[in-house]
Amino acid sequence: MSRIFNFCAGPATLPTAVLERAGGELADWHGTGMSIMEMSHRSKEFVGVAEKAEQDLRDLMGIPDNYKVLFMQGGASSQFTMIPMNLLRGGSKADYINTGQWSTKAIKEAKRFCEVNVAASTEGNNFTSAPSQAELNLSPDAAYVHYTPNETIGGVEFDYVPDTGDVPLVADYSSSILSEAIDVSKFGLIYAGAQKNIGPAGLCVVIVREDLLGNTIEGTPTMFDYKVAADNGSMYNTPPTYSWYLAGLVFEWLKEQGGVEAMAELNRRKAEKLYGFIDTNDFYANPVAKNNRSRMNVPFTLADAGLDKTFLAESEQAGLMNLAGHRSVGGMRASIYNAVPEDGVDALIAFMADFAKRHG
Structure with missing residues (x-):
């Protein structure tokens, strides 16, 4: 086998050890005579894989017990819509910090559902920096504050976690999750597309504080309701089982490192x-x-x-x-x-x- 060095932004390189293990288990997972991608997501075998993946992620990130961990479909871009649907909770305004193209896309989607206050923007310098805490013009009546800790396209990373007081902080950690320790308790919700530091494309991890669940806006599709996902162990419908399995292997690999x-x-x-x-x-x-x-x-x-x-x-x-x-x-x-x-x-x-x- 000849492996190149892959610097792709996503789908990104996966640990060789993970790929080799997955390859060895592809046709016959643990002596079952079938691939894990062929198994029922309701089977005890796959439920065991799913539960271990969640626990390993909780261990790696120190996720408190009052947070739900959801393994969802649609990538991080679906969360641009799901976040206002779930977190406005009767409010009509949300704060967004704009530091690049992914922030911009999140703002565009949020405007479909609420008034967006751009609390700070670095568009004026072509998104080559992140605003300081002092530059944030936060709204006292915002339902939540959204930011992108690391902008994949522009290569801009916050060197601090914004202080939003009692207003829930929402973070798109797609390109920097698991790259360093973070204090999950500072956030109301963290989400991350899998295809950079978690696993293959097709999966999005959402970590959400329990008190933020259960108050969606009228007309929210069932599949977009975080509480439905939480109440059903992320299996209200058939989840992306193979991506979930591979994410679990990556979590194991991270622990080994x-x-x-x-x-x-x-x-x-x-x-x-x-x-x-x-x-x-x-x-x-x-x-x-x-x-x-x-x-x-x-x-x-x-x-x-x-x-x-x-x-x-x-x-x-x-x-x-x-x-x-x-x-x-x-x-x-x-x-x-x-x-x-x-x-x-x-x-x-x-x-x-x-x-x-x-x-x-």
């Missing part, structure tokens, strides 16, 4: 290496404010944009894949999630140094 604390140290080293190289080489540049640079998604530009296609072609030949920046911003982007090994970052830096020497 030493948990989120160990991953945080690894991610710090990887990011410091890559940003350190970019900052000391005039051939490359990163536009993000240093205190808001993402540890997960590192965008960078070349001194001569005319060399972009050459850079991508040569990097692929070197086994460094999916380095093109998002189509909306161009340039390059290296996504260095939990499963990207440190030697992958080392290989990328070595290639970048050689490319700059040859083309600079």
Whole structure:
């Protein structure tokens, strides 16, 4: 087997050990004579897998008992709609902090259901920073405050958790969940699409405080009601069973690596290496404010944009894949999630140094 270094923003690289284990279990899961993707989601075997996955995630994140963990479909983008449906709870306004394209999309969807107060926006600097706590213009009557701790496309990460007082804080952790320890009790709701640090696409994890359940807006579809999902163990309908199973394997792998604390140290080293190289080489540049640079998604530009296609072609030949920046911003982007090994970052830096020497 020959594995390349995959820097895709999502669907992203998965731990090789997880893929190998899943491959070994694909046709015959634990001597059952069938694949786990063929099993009933109501079977004791799959229920056991689901329950263990949830418990492992609770252990990794230190999720308090008064929070429900939901394994849902529709990706994080469905949550843009489900959040106001579930969390307005009789209110008519919500605060949103806009730091990039995913925040912008969340705001657009929320406006279908309520008045949105943009408490702060960094659109004026092309989303190259996150606002400070002092810059947040929060509404006293907001039903909740929504923000995106890490913007995948722009590579912008908050260096603090916003203080919203008694107003529930909602966070789209899709691209940074499980990359470091967080205090779940500071949040009313956390959601994360799986395809970056959790597992394959098709699954979205929602962690929601119990007191926020059970008061949806009129007309909310049954499948969009968090309480229905919670009351039915995320199995009101047939869930994405194979994605759930693979997420469970990733949680086990994370525990074996030493948990989120160990991953945080690894991610710090990887990011410091890559940003350190970019900052000391005039051939490359990163536009993000240093205190808001993402540890997960590192965008960078070349001194001569005319060399972009050459850079991508040569990097692929070197086994460094999916380095093109998002189509909306161009340039390059290296996504260095939990499963990207440190030697992958080392290989990328070595290639970048050689490319700059040859083309600079």
